Each structure stands twice: as structure tokens, then as C-alpha cells.
Amino acid sequence: MVKFIHTADWQLGMTRHFLAGEAQPRFDGARIDAIRTIGALAVDEGCSFVVVCGDVFESNQVSRQVILRALEAMGATPQVSFYLLPGNHDPLDASSVYISPTFTEHKADNVVVLADSNPVEVVSGVELVPAPWFTKRPLIDLVADVCNPLEDADAVRIVVGHGAIDERSPNKSDPALISLSSLEERIDTGQIHYVALGDRHSTTDEGRTGRVWYSGAPEPTDYDEDDPGNVLIVEVDDQHVEVMPRRVGAWQFHHRDWELTGDTDLDTLEEWLDGLDAKDRSIIKVAIVGQVTLDQKARLDRLLEHHANLLAALETWERRSELVVVPDDADLSDLGLSGFAQEAVSDLSDLAGSGEQAVVARDALALLRRLVGAGT
Amino acid sequence: MKLKNYRGVDDCAVEFSIQGVTVVEGDNEVGKTCIPEAVNLIFSALDDSGKQAVKAVRPVHLDADPEVEVEVTSGEYRFTYLKRWHRARGKTMLEVTAPQREQLAGREAHERVEAILNETLDQELWKALIIEQGAELNLPGFGGSSLGHALDQAAGGSEVDDRDDDIWDRICAERLKYWTGTGRESKERKTLADEVGRAQGKAEEIKSQLQTIEENAIEATRLGAEEDGLVRRLNEAQEYEQELSEQWDATEGLRIQVERLASAHTAAQVEHNRAASDHERRREMVEAVKDGREKLASLEREMEQVAPERARVTRNSEEAASALNIARKSLRDAQNKLQLANNDRDYRRNQIEEEQLLERHERVLEAKEGLKIAEAILDSSKVDGELVDQIEQASLEATRAKAALEASAASVEATALSALSMFIDGEEVMMGADAVRRTHITGNWKLEIPDIVQVRVQAGVESQDLAVDFQTAQEEHARLCAQGGVTNLTEARQKADERREAERTRHESTNKIEENLRDLTFEGLTQKLEGLNKRVASYPADRPKDPPLPGDLDEARKIASDAENEVAERQAEVDRREDNNEAATEASRRAEVSAAVHSENVRNARDALEESERKLEEARQEQSDLEFNEALATEQEKVQHAAAALEHANNELQAQDPDTIKTKLENARNVKTRAEADLRNNQDRQRELRGKLEAHGEAGLHADLNDATSNYEHLLREHERTEARADAALLLYRTFEKRRQEAHQRYVAPFKEQIEKLGHIVFGPTFEIELDTELRVARRTLNGITIDVDQVSIGAQEQLGVICRLACAAIVSSDGGGAPVVIDDALGWSDPSRLQSMGAAIAAAGRDCQVIVLTCTPGRYAHVGNATVVRLPS
Incomplete structure (x- = not known):
């Protein structure tokens, strides 16, 4: 029985365009912290090693700072070996980060790059069968390719791979898809005992054997991830396997569609935003549709502005948002205008109803409201 | 107060009255x-x-x-x-x-x-409604005052309060954040748009760099994979080349043997060729003798066959020659006859021509004589028509001068009473008794009877002048006559007629000579005539007697014509005979040539045969035909042996296929060279790519791209938001501006109406004004003529200023707000009649508002009918 940590998709050096100001450095820092957390967890859990199944780095062209900080974080627990598999983001090609002077000069002894497909005995009786990426667009099932030469196992064999499995990918014609059934046949015959996969950022148990897993990313990277922020503590031998997800991520992504038709909906939105945990590490995207008055729009703007300051990022999903601002009588009377100004407001209200200038007219009314407000 | x-x-x-006009009167300095x-x-x-x-x-x-x-x-x-x-x-x-x-x-x-x-x-309005003494004349504007409120209400619109104006200011300010005053994009928006462009460019540039790196990495990976294959290919090429080199070396001995046998075969071939050549020459000599004999026999047969024909052709030729001689003689006889006939004809023709020439010669001689006489006359005559006219004119002039002289001169008539002798002008004159002598005195005249009397008469001055004229005319007449060699006009006319006659004779003689000489000179004509004379005279003696000379030219011509026909016939006969003779001669010549050729051929054939027979005999004496045959057979056998040996060796060599080996070897060497070059290129390119990738690898381009992309997207969103705000600000501004303008137009109307109402009192019913946006009077119309207000007189401007303030105050006061107009001794520029009407206008305005007039000249405002007057103490 061997116990190790299965993780993947650290994607160090990733930047997010919606993170402005200090949020991006904190986001970067959290990913480095996650490495230390993983090392510490390995120590705590008595794991023999950590295997990182691809995409350790966001790109081969990351900065020296990212490389050095990652190596430093892995070096923090020298008793734990980190086996790094090149993935599609950081393939072991001529521009690979793993052959860069910075990496090779500062790599700690406990950091091992799985640079070829030769099985590696990590501890006695346990060997890793790595399927590293040498290019961003391989034309074969790399995992199957490294498994094909295998003969019957006389050790616990852990296949370390990266990429999408065929049963999950919508693009069935991709020649690099990993054949799940093929892996399961080898598991059934005892040729291999566990398949540690990377690429999918959500923690996922694939297939029927309980021995094929995506660990997911230790920190979330996008809104569409189901269960990110975990690593897997794996105990396995030829008879037994136990996979235990452990949460290490500190950040969260949320996206939600909202339909606003009145103050009640705004109340609900406000409550939801207020109720978010760890706001400074939360990245939120909202799609807003519906119809509101000038007053409600002003309230929505204030609400979003307020939470944009609290949250790491608050995005409005422009593509999926369509909020119509239609001034009502109260809006217009609240402006307290008279004379020609009142007539102009009436003109703008007409324009705001429909037509080419409707959006601009609504903006103009909102602007007017702001200007009126500025005078009170 | x-x-x-x-x-x-x-x-x-x-x-002061709360409403109405208060006139405060006081002297200067009373306050x-x-x-x-x-x-x-x-x-x-x-x-x-x-x-x-x-x-x-x-x-x-x-x-x-x-x-x-x-x-x-x-x-x-x-x-x-x-x-x-x-x-x-x-x-x-x-x-x-x-x-x-x-x-x-x-x-x-x-x-x-x-x-x-x-x-x-309303501080501004308060200030605007005060007309201070001595202040500059200017028309007030009320654009920024509360007049607008009152006007808007007066116009029946909704109330415009300060708040609206304040909003309007903010809208204008908001618009100016995004648009320039002239409606163009603001500098800040342009800057932002430029920043978006630059950010996009930067992101694209980094993306391009990353793309290049990725392509380089892919290429490097591909080259790495290819390198192994290239190394294998090079090794295989080297091994193959080695193998082929060894095979090539193995064929070398065989190739040398083949070359040696080929040389021996060539030598045998040469010897064989020589023997064959000797054999051939002998055969040719034998054949030559045989051919010579056959040829000689053949030629001799031909000679015999053509002999009868040759004899016939010779006979024909001789007959034709004889016939030709006869025809030629006949032709010569006819030609002699024709010659005589032609001579006879020419003789008769010469006779006639001789006569004609003689006549022409005589006519020429006659004409030449006439010409000679005429030219003598012309040479001696100096009088022509022109000179005759001049002499005639001079004669007339002399006659006229004489007549004039005689008419004016004194006349002396002397009658001899007895015969006497006397001297007149020194010349002795004898007069008989009763003789009368009359003299006209044109100069000095002297009569002397010796010893008796001497009379001197002198003509008057006029007579002397006329005498000079007469003398001059006479001298001119004499000069002209002398020029013509005549003594008077009659003689001159006679001479002139003679000259004309001589000229006519010369002309006619010249024509006559030309006509008779024609193309000859006179000497030529003479010679020709003499020649003819001789020929005609000698011909009858020179010609044969027989046949007799024809009687005349016609007969001679007929005889000559007949003789010509006869000659032509004889000539045709000669031509035909010549053709026949020529054909027969040619046939004879050809037959002769043919016979000569045949004889020569026979002789040549015989000589050649003898020569061939001699050479063959000599050669056979030297080497027999049999020996030649044996030598040739021996050489043939040697060649066959050498060829067989060569073929055997060649077959052995070809079995090794050396060409293929050579071709393969050369190709293998090229393949090896190519493989080396490909491998070298591959490794060079890999080194180059690795260098590039190492150079870029740690530059953090990925983060740079993310930063650049984030920056671009942030800027883009900000730009879009800014543009949306700019559009909103512009629409807001335009909508408000449109409505504001409309409102302005609405409340301008009552103000204008109020000014014109008061103005009618002062300026008459045609008075109209136009207001600008600041509610200031811009133009005034009077009696249909519109001018800018700054072009009206100072007095009228001052009056307009007062009226505008009164109108404004009246409108504002009707709102209940009240607005005092203070007039401090204004209207100093107004004439009395205008002061009267201004008084009425002030009084009319005073019904609606408070008007305070301060004056030190009470009379100026005496026409304000309803004024309350306050007199300040002195």
C-alpha cells in the first residue's frame, strides 16, 4: 500500500484579466501558498510523494519569479518528493520551462520532472508510469502509448497522465483523447493500479473502477469548474484503493444569472452578494436581465460598485446581460425639473422606450439623474 | 430713505412710491x-x-x-x-x-x-435696472437674470427656476467632458482611444512573439525527431557507399583484361583489313581487264552501226550548201538592180531640189541687199518720232515767242525817198527810191546814212525780255534740228518718215532671209546648192547606160519600188536556204563529232585494256591470285579468335554489371553528401532555435501577454463606457438645448412685445426690435428699415436703454416680485419732442412697476404725467 498526494493543474503564472489592482498578486500568492499547503499536507498525512499531473505552469513562457517561487515552495518540504508531469500548457518541448536555466539551476532535490515515459520507481515496489507531453498537440493517446509496452506488474503501478478522456470530451475525433476503457481493462488485468490524471480542473472520479481520477486544480481558475480547490490523498495497492479529496483552495469563482424587475429582485441580489464568504478571494460574475426604473438602476449601480470594492472581482457578463432602464413617472417627478428641462426629460423618456437611440436615451436619463443628484 | x-x-x-414714478428733483451737489x-x-x-x-x-x-x-x-x-x-x-x-x-x-x-x-x-437684475448718471451708454441684457422666470410665466409656459439653469450648466459641463465646444471628440477620449489601440497593438505583438516561440518549439521538436532519422540515413548511406566501392574495386581486373583483348582484337582487325584490301585490289585488276575487253568490243560494234547514217548526213549538207549559194547570187543581182533604181530616183529628186534651192538662194540675196540699204539709212538717220515731236514743239515755241516779240516791239519803217545807201546795224543796205524797209526793234537798232544821219533806236525793257525769250526758243529749235541733222521741222519730218520706211524694209528683209534659209545659214545654203549642182551634173555620165535612166521622178520611184520587192523575195529565199543549210551542216557536224568520239573511245579502250593486261600480268608475276586468297583466309581466322576471346572476357565483365555498380556508387556518394548536409542543416537550425528559445524562455512573455491583454480589455471596457457616456451626454445636451431654445423663443416674445409697446409711444407705430439670446436688443426696425442697434444715434440708444429696463421691470413686477428702475438723470441726449414721448413711456411703465427718476433738470421729466415729485432741499 502506498499513500501519496495526487494533484494537477497548478497553472502557476496564470493571470486573470478581471483581477485588477492588488487582486492579481493575491491570486498569484494563493497558488504558491497552495503548494506549501500540499507539501505540508503530504507530511501530515504521511504521504510518500506528490505527483502533479501536468500543467504545473500556465505556460512555458512564465517569468523567472513564478519559477523561483514555485521551486521555493516545493523546497519548503524537502522530505516530500514532487513529481512534475509536463502537460499541454507546459509541454516538454524546446521552449520548456523544465529545461530553462532558472528551473534547472534552482530545482531542489525533491523536485523530479517526469521527462520521459520510462517507469520511475518512486519507492520500493511502487513505480510511476508517466505520459509527459512533448508538444501542445500530440497526435496519439499518450497514456495508452506508455501503457502498451507494459507487462504484468510486479509493483504498484501508478500511471501519471494529462488530458481529456474520450468519454467526456465532446470532440471525439481528437486523436489525443485518453481511452478510459483501455485503462480500465489494464486495471482489471492488474497491469496498472491507479491512473492519476490532470487537465480537468474539477475533482472527478472517472469510470467504474474508482482508480481513475482527476484531482482537479488546487485553486479554482474559472467560473465553469464544478469542484475545484482539492487535492487527492490516494492509498492504493493491487487489492485496494482509497481516494480522499482534501480542500486546499482558498479562492472561489461564482457566476449567476439575475432577472431584475423591481426592488424585490434587487433585495435578493443584495442579500446574495452580502452573503458571500471570503469576499476578498471571491471572483463573481453576474448576468443581469430585466427592466428597472432609473431609481432602481441607480440602486443597482451603487450595489455593484459597493461589492466591486469588496470582492476580488465583480464582473458583469455583458454578453448575457440585457437590463432595460425605463424611467417611470416617479423617476421623472423625482428629478424635480420644470420648464424646458421637464420637456427635455419627456423627450428622452420617449426615446428610451424603443428604437435606435433607446439605449443612449436611457443612459442619458441615468446621467441626468446623476447630475440632478449631484446638485442636491 | x-x-x-x-x-x-x-x-x-x-x-418713493411703491408703484409708479417718483421724480427726485434737486440741484447739483444736493445728494x-x-x-x-x-x-x-x-x-x-x-x-x-x-x-x-x-x-x-x-x-x-x-x-x-x-x-x-x-x-x-x-x-x-x-x-x-x-x-x-x-x-x-x-x-x-x-x-x-x-x-x-x-x-x-x-x-x-x-x-x-x-x-x-x-x-x-435678483442682484443682477437690480444692477441692470439702474441707469447711473454718466455711465456708459449700453443696452442691458437680461439673459442671466430672473427675467426669464417672469417671461416664461408671461408666455404661459411652465416655470423655469434656478434649478433648471443649474442643471443646464451641469449638462453643458458634462458634455464638455467628452466633446469640444465645436462638437468634436474631446482630447481625453482621443487619448483613451489611442491608448486602446496601443494596448491592443502591444497584446498582439506579444501574442505574435509567443506564437513565434511556439512555432519555434514545434519546429525544434520536429527537427529533434528528424535528427535521429537523418543520422540513420547518413549511416546507411555511408555503409552502402562502402559496399559499392568494394564491388567497384572487384571489377577492376576484369576491366583491364577486356581492354587488353580489345587491343589485340583491334590489331588483328587491322591486319585482316590490310589482307582484304590487297585481295580486293587483285580482284579489281582482273575485273578491269575483263571489263576493258567487253567495252572495246562494244565500241567497235557501235562504229560499224552508225557509218551509213553518217554518209547520208554528209550528202544532205553538201546539197544544202549548193542551193544556198545559188540563192545568194540571185539576191546580190536583185540588190544591184535596186541600188541603181534608188540612185536614179535620187538623181531625179536632186534635180528638183536643186531648182528649189536656187530660187531660195536668189530670194535671200535680194533680201540681203534690201537689208543693207535699210541699215545704211538707219545708221545715218538721227531723227526719230520723238525728236520730231521735240522739234515741232520747239518750232511752235519760237513762233509763239516771235509773235509775242513782234506784237510788243516798236516798228520802224523807212521809206527811201531816193535811192540811197545806208547802214543798218553796221550793215550796208541799199534802197531804191520808194523802197520801204520795216524793222521791228527788239534791242538796239542803229541806222546810219553816212555823213547824213545816224539814228539809234533802243527797244523797251519788255521787248528786250521777249527778245531774249525768242532768242532762247530759236536756240532750242536750232539745237534740236542740229541734233537731228536737219535744218527745220519739215526736213525733220521727212527724215523721220525715211527712217520708219527703212525700219519696215529691215524687218521684212530679215523675215524673208529667215524664211528662205530655214534651218541653214547662207553659206550652208550656198554650199548645199553647189554640191547638188555637181552631183546632178555628173550622174548621167557616171551611171551605166543600160538600162536607160527613167524619164522622171515618178518613174524612178516605181522602178525602185519594184526592185525593193524583188530584193525582199530573194532575201526570203536566201534565209530559208540558210536555215536548211545550217540544219544539215549541224547534223553533219554532229555526225562527224560522234564518229570522232567513237574512234577516240575505241582507241582509249584499246589502250586501257592493254595497260590493265600489262599491270595484271606484272602483278601476277610478283604474287599469284592464289597466294592472296590464302593470306586473307589466315587473317580472317586470327580476327575470329581475337573476337571470341574479347567477347568471352566482356561477358564475364558484364556479368558483374559494372555500370550499375558505378551508377549506384556515384548515387550513394551523393546520397551520403545530401544526408550530411541535411543533418548539418538540421543541427544548425536546432542550435539556432534553441538559442532563440533560451533568449525568450524566461522573459515572462506569458505574463506579459496576460498583462497586456488585461490592460487592453480594461481600456477597451473603459473606452466603451466612456463612449456610451459621451453619447449619453451629447443626447442629453442636444435634447435640453433644443427645448431650451424653444423656451427661449417662447419667453422672448412677451419681452419683445413689451419693449415694442413702450417703443411705439416713443418712436411711432413702425418700431420693432429683435432680441439676441441674452435678451439684448440686437436690431431695430423703423419705417421698414432694419439696422443694428449700435448704428442708431446715441440719443436713440439711450432711449432704447431706458425702454428696455422699463419693459423688463414691468414684466417682472407683474409677477408680483417688483423691480425698481432707477434713472439717474438720463436722457440728456434726447430732444424736447423725444423727451415728451419718453415721459409718456415712463409714465406708462410706471403703472406696472416702480420707477425712480433722479434729476437736476426737472424740465426733462416734466412729461411724466403721473409722477410723484420729491424736491430735495438745496
Whole structure:
């Protein structure tokens, strides 16, 4: 029985365009912290090693700072070996980060790059069968390719791979898809005992054997991830396997569609935003549709502005948002205008109803409201 | 208002009508002008103020503090306000009576009044409605005042309050954030758009760099994979080349043997060729003898066959020659006959021509004689038609001069009573008895009878002049006659006629000579005639007697013609005979040539045969035909042996396929060279790519791209938001501006109407004005003529200024707000009639508002009918 940590998709050096100001450095820092957390967890859990199944780095062209900080974080627990598999983001090609002077000069002894497909005995009786990426667009099932030469196992064999499995990918014609059934046949015959996969950022148990897993990313990277922020503590031998997800991520992504038709909906939105945990590490995207008055729009703007300051990022999903601002009588009377100004407001209200200038007219009314407000 | 110790005013109280016109009259220096100043001062200066404005109002004639007290109605407030200025003892008192009673003093009172005024007073309008004495003439504008409120209400529109104006200002300010005053994109927006472009460019550039890196990495990977294959290919090429080199070396011995056998075969071939050549030559010699014999026999047969034909051709030729000779002789006879006939004909023709020439010769001689005489006359004659005319003219002139002289000269008539001798002008004249001698005296005339009398007569001066003229005419006449060699006109005319006759004779003689000489000279004609004479004379003796000479030219011509025909016939016969003879001669010649050729051929054939037979015999003596045959057979056998050996060796070599080996070897060497080059190129390119990738690898381009992309997207969103705000600001501005303009147009109308209403009183019913956006009078129309207001007279401008203020105050006051117009001695530029109508206008306005007139010339406002007059004490 061997116990190790299965993780993947650290994607160090990733930047997010919606993170402005200090949020991006904190986001970067959290990913480095996650490495230390993983090392510490390995120590705590008595794991023999950590295997990182691809995409350790966001790109081969990351900065020296990212490389050095990652190596430093892995070096923090020298008793734990980190086996790094090149993935599609950081393939072991001529521009690979793993052959860069910075990496090779500062790599700690406990950091091992799985640079070829030769099985590696990590501890006695346990060997890793790595399927590293040498290019961003391989034309074969790399995992199957490294498994094909295998003969019957006389050790616990852990296949370390990266990429999408065929049963999950919508693009069935991709020649690099990993054949799940093929892996399961080898598991059934005892040729291999566990398949540690990377690429999918959500923690996922694939297939029927309980021995094929995506660990997911230790920190979330996008809104569409189901269960990110975990690593897997794996105990396995030829008879037994136990996979235990452990949460290490500190950040969260949320996206939600909202339909606003009145103050009640705004109340609900406000409550939801207020109720978010760890706001400074939360990245939120909202799609807003519906119809509101000038007053409600002003309230929505204030609400979003307020939470944009609290949250790491608050995005409005422009593509999926369509909020119509239609001034009502109260809006217009609240402006307290008279004379020609009142007539102009009436003109703008007409324009705001429909037509080419409707959006601009609504903006103009909102602007007017702001200007009126500025005078009170 | 009460003033105390204010400038030169010791104590004065004035009460103004709340509505209507109050005329404050006073002499200069009594303080009427202080009234508006004091109102401003009491509201603005604290009682302890040290301002120059306060110091200025202190009286100079006594040590007292200036004091002002006013009772004011402003908006809903009514209050009494007193202020006395002194640095230490200043005093301020306020008593508000409406809407609520208040009583304040000191600074509190001042501030309260300020607050009341801020709340209720339109400061700008207040200032605009005051016409200060001596101030510059200018027409007020009311664009920024509360006139708009009143006008809007007067126009029946909704109320426009300060708030609307404030919003409008903010809208304008908001628009100017995004648009320039002329409606173009603001600098900030342009800058932002440029930043978006630059950010996009930067992101694209980094993306391009990353793309290049990725392509380089892919290429490097591909090259790495290819390198192994290239190494394998090079090794295989080297091995293959080695193998082929060994095979090539193995074929070398065989190739040398083949070359040696080929040389031996070539040598045998040469010997064989030589023997074959000798054999052939012998065969040719034998054949030559045989051919010579056959040829000789053949030629001899031919000679015999052509002999009869040759004899016949020779006979024909001889007959033809004989016939030709006969025909030629006949032709010569006919030709001689023709020659004689032609000579006879020519003789007869010469006879006729001789006669004709003789006649022509005689005519020429005759003409030449006439010509000679005529030319002699012409040479001697000097008188022509022109000279005759001149002589005739000169004769007439002399006759006229003589007649004139005789007519004017004295006439002396002497009658001899007896015969006597006397001398006239020295010449002795004998006169018989009764003889009369008459003389015209044209000069000096002297008659002398010797020893008896001497008479001298001298003509008068006129006669002398006429005598000179006569003398001159005579001399001219004599000169011309002398020129022509004549003595008088008659002779001259005769000479001239002779000359004309000689000229005609010369012309006719010349023509006659030319006609008879034709193309000959006279000498030629003479020679030709002499020649003919000789020929005609000698011919009958020279010709044969037979046949006889023809009788005349016609007969001679006929005989010559017949002889010509005969010659032609004989000539045709000769031509035909010549053709026959020529054909026969040619046939004979050809037969002769043919016979000669045949004889020569036979002789040559015989000689050649003898030569061939001799050579063959000599050669056979040297080497027999049999020996030649044996030598040739021996050489043939040697060649066959050498060829067989060569073929055997060649077959052995070809079995090794050396060409293929050579081709393969050369190709293998090229393949190896190519493989080396490909491998070298591959490795060079890999080194190059690795260098590039190492150079870029740690530059953090990925993060740079993310930063650049984020920056671009941030900027893009900001740009989009800015553009949306700009559009919104513009639409807001335009919508408001449109409505504001409409409102402006609405409330301009009542103001215009009010001004024109008062203006009609002053300027008449055709008076109209146009207002600008600041509610200032821009143009005035009178009697249909419109001009800019700054072009009207100063007086009219001043009157318009007063009317505008009155109209404004009337409108504003109708709102209940009240607005006093203060006129400080204005209308100084107005004539009496205009002052009269202005008085009526002021009175009319006074029905709607408060008008205060301050004047030191009461008469100027005497026409304000309903005015309350306050007289300030002197």
C-alpha cells in the first residue's frame, strides 16, 4: 500500500484579466501558498510523494519569479518528493520551462520532472508510469502509448497522465483523447493500479473502477469548474484503493444569472452578494436581465460598485446581460425639473422606450439623474 | 430713505412710491445721486468698515458719521434698516415688520439683511435696472437674470427656476467632458482611444512573439525527431557507399583484361583489313581487264552501226550548201538592180531640189541687199518720232515767242525817198527810191546814212525780255534740228518718215532671209546648192547606160519600188536556204563529232585494256591470285579468335554489371553528401532555435501577454463606457438645448412685445426690435428699415436703454416680485419732442412697476404725467 498526494493543474503564472489592482498578486500568492499547503499536507498525512499531473505552469513562457517561487515552495518540504508531469500548457518541448536555466539551476532535490515515459520507481515496489507531453498537440493517446509496452506488474503501478478522456470530451475525433476503457481493462488485468490524471480542473472520479481520477486544480481558475480547490490523498495497492479529496483552495469563482424587475429582485441580489464568504478571494460574475426604473438602476449601480470594492472581482457578463432602464413617472417627478428641462426629460423618456437611440436615451436619463443628484 | 451726514447731504428724507414714478428733483451737489449709492453701501459695507467706499461718503465740511436708513420691501419681507459708519461707534439696526417681526442690531442685523436679499433679490437684475448718471451708454441684457422666470410665466409656459439653469450648466459641463465646444471628440477620449489601440497593438505583438516561440518549439521538436532519422540515413548511406566501392574495386581486373583483348582484337582487325584490301585490289585488276575487253568490243560494234547514217548526213549538207549559194547570187543581182533604181530616183529628186534651192538662194540675196540699204539709212538717220515731236514743239515755241516779240516791239519803217545807201546795224543796205524797209526793234537798232544821219533806236525793257525769250526758243529749235541733222521741222519730218520706211524694209528683209534659209545659214545654203549642182551634173555620165535612166521622178520611184520587192523575195529565199543549210551542216557536224568520239573511245579502250593486261600480268608475276586468297583466309581466322576471346572476357565483365555498380556508387556518394548536409542543416537550425528559445524562455512573455491583454480589455471596457457616456451626454445636451431654445423663443416674445409697446409711444407705430439670446436688443426696425442697434444715434440708444429696463421691470413686477428702475438723470441726449414721448413711456411703465427718476433738470421729466415729485432741499 502506498499513500501519496495526487494533484494537477497548478497553472502557476496564470493571470486573470478581471483581477485588477492588488487582486492579481493575491491570486498569484494563493497558488504558491497552495503548494506549501500540499507539501505540508503530504507530511501530515504521511504521504510518500506528490505527483502533479501536468500543467504545473500556465505556460512555458512564465517569468523567472513564478519559477523561483514555485521551486521555493516545493523546497519548503524537502522530505516530500514532487513529481512534475509536463502537460499541454507546459509541454516538454524546446521552449520548456523544465529545461530553462532558472528551473534547472534552482530545482531542489525533491523536485523530479517526469521527462520521459520510462517507469520511475518512486519507492520500493511502487513505480510511476508517466505520459509527459512533448508538444501542445500530440497526435496519439499518450497514456495508452506508455501503457502498451507494459507487462504484468510486479509493483504498484501508478500511471501519471494529462488530458481529456474520450468519454467526456465532446470532440471525439481528437486523436489525443485518453481511452478510459483501455485503462480500465489494464486495471482489471492488474497491469496498472491507479491512473492519476490532470487537465480537468474539477475533482472527478472517472469510470467504474474508482482508480481513475482527476484531482482537479488546487485553486479554482474559472467560473465553469464544478469542484475545484482539492487535492487527492490516494492509498492504493493491487487489492485496494482509497481516494480522499482534501480542500486546499482558498479562492472561489461564482457566476449567476439575475432577472431584475423591481426592488424585490434587487433585495435578493443584495442579500446574495452580502452573503458571500471570503469576499476578498471571491471572483463573481453576474448576468443581469430585466427592466428597472432609473431609481432602481441607480440602486443597482451603487450595489455593484459597493461589492466591486469588496470582492476580488465583480464582473458583469455583458454578453448575457440585457437590463432595460425605463424611467417611470416617479423617476421623472423625482428629478424635480420644470420648464424646458421637464420637456427635455419627456423627450428622452420617449426615446428610451424603443428604437435606435433607446439605449443612449436611457443612459442619458441615468446621467441626468446623476447630475440632478449631484446638485442636491 | 433717509440720509444724514452723507457726503454733502446733512439730513434728507425721501419717500418713493411703491408703484409708479417718483421724480427726485434737486440741484447739483444736493445728494440725489447719493441715493442709489447709499442703497448699495448700506447693504454691502459693515458699519465699522474701513473701505474706501465708506470713507468717500464721509462729509468733508463737518466731523460727523454718515448714516443711512432705508425702508425696504423685498419679496415677502418688509423692514427698516439703519446703518451709521464709524470704526468704533458704528451702528446697525434692523427692524423687520413682515412677514414676521424681527429686531436685530450690529453684525447680526447686517447678516440677516444679506440673507434676506440673497433669498429675495435678483442682484443682477437690480444692477441692470439702474441707469447711473454718466455711465456708459449700453443696452442691458437680461439673459442671466430672473427675467426669464417672469417671461416664461408671461408666455404661459411652465416655470423655469434656478434649478433648471443649474442643471443646464451641469449638462453643458458634462458634455464638455467628452466633446469640444465645436462638437468634436474631446482630447481625453482621443487619448483613451489611442491608448486602446496601443494596448491592443502591444497584446498582439506579444501574442505574435509567443506564437513565434511556439512555432519555434514545434519546429525544434520536429527537427529533434528528424535528427535521429537523418543520422540513420547518413549511416546507411555511408555503409552502402562502402559496399559499392568494394564491388567497384572487384571489377577492376576484369576491366583491364577486356581492354587488353580489345587491343589485340583491334590489331588483328587491322591486319585482316590490310589482307582484304590487297585481295580486293587483285580482284579489281582482273575485273578491269575483263571489263576493258567487253567495252572495246562494244565500241567497235557501235562504229560499224552508225557509218551509213553518217554518209547520208554528209550528202544532205553538201546539197544544202549548193542551193544556198545559188540563192545568194540571185539576191546580190536583185540588190544591184535596186541600188541603181534608188540612185536614179535620187538623181531625179536632186534635180528638183536643186531648182528649189536656187530660187531660195536668189530670194535671200535680194533680201540681203534690201537689208543693207535699210541699215545704211538707219545708221545715218538721227531723227526719230520723238525728236520730231521735240522739234515741232520747239518750232511752235519760237513762233509763239516771235509773235509775242513782234506784237510788243516798236516798228520802224523807212521809206527811201531816193535811192540811197545806208547802214543798218553796221550793215550796208541799199534802197531804191520808194523802197520801204520795216524793222521791228527788239534791242538796239542803229541806222546810219553816212555823213547824213545816224539814228539809234533802243527797244523797251519788255521787248528786250521777249527778245531774249525768242532768242532762247530759236536756240532750242536750232539745237534740236542740229541734233537731228536737219535744218527745220519739215526736213525733220521727212527724215523721220525715211527712217520708219527703212525700219519696215529691215524687218521684212530679215523675215524673208529667215524664211528662205530655214534651218541653214547662207553659206550652208550656198554650199548645199553647189554640191547638188555637181552631183546632178555628173550622174548621167557616171551611171551605166543600160538600162536607160527613167524619164522622171515618178518613174524612178516605181522602178525602185519594184526592185525593193524583188530584193525582199530573194532575201526570203536566201534565209530559208540558210536555215536548211545550217540544219544539215549541224547534223553533219554532229555526225562527224560522234564518229570522232567513237574512234577516240575505241582507241582509249584499246589502250586501257592493254595497260590493265600489262599491270595484271606484272602483278601476277610478283604474287599469284592464289597466294592472296590464302593470306586473307589466315587473317580472317586470327580476327575470329581475337573476337571470341574479347567477347568471352566482356561477358564475364558484364556479368558483374559494372555500370550499375558505378551508377549506384556515384548515387550513394551523393546520397551520403545530401544526408550530411541535411543533418548539418538540421543541427544548425536546432542550435539556432534553441538559442532563440533560451533568449525568450524566461522573459515572462506569458505574463506579459496576460498583462497586456488585461490592460487592453480594461481600456477597451473603459473606452466603451466612456463612449456610451459621451453619447449619453451629447443626447442629453442636444435634447435640453433644443427645448431650451424653444423656451427661449417662447419667453422672448412677451419681452419683445413689451419693449415694442413702450417703443411705439416713443418712436411711432413702425418700431420693432429683435432680441439676441441674452435678451439684448440686437436690431431695430423703423419705417421698414432694419439696422443694428449700435448704428442708431446715441440719443436713440439711450432711449432704447431706458425702454428696455422699463419693459423688463414691468414684466417682472407683474409677477408680483417688483423691480425698481432707477434713472439717474438720463436722457440728456434726447430732444424736447423725444423727451415728451419718453415721459409718456415712463409714465406708462410706471403703472406696472416702480420707477425712480433722479434729476437736476426737472424740465426733462416734466412729461411724466403721473409722477410723484420729491424736491430735495438745496
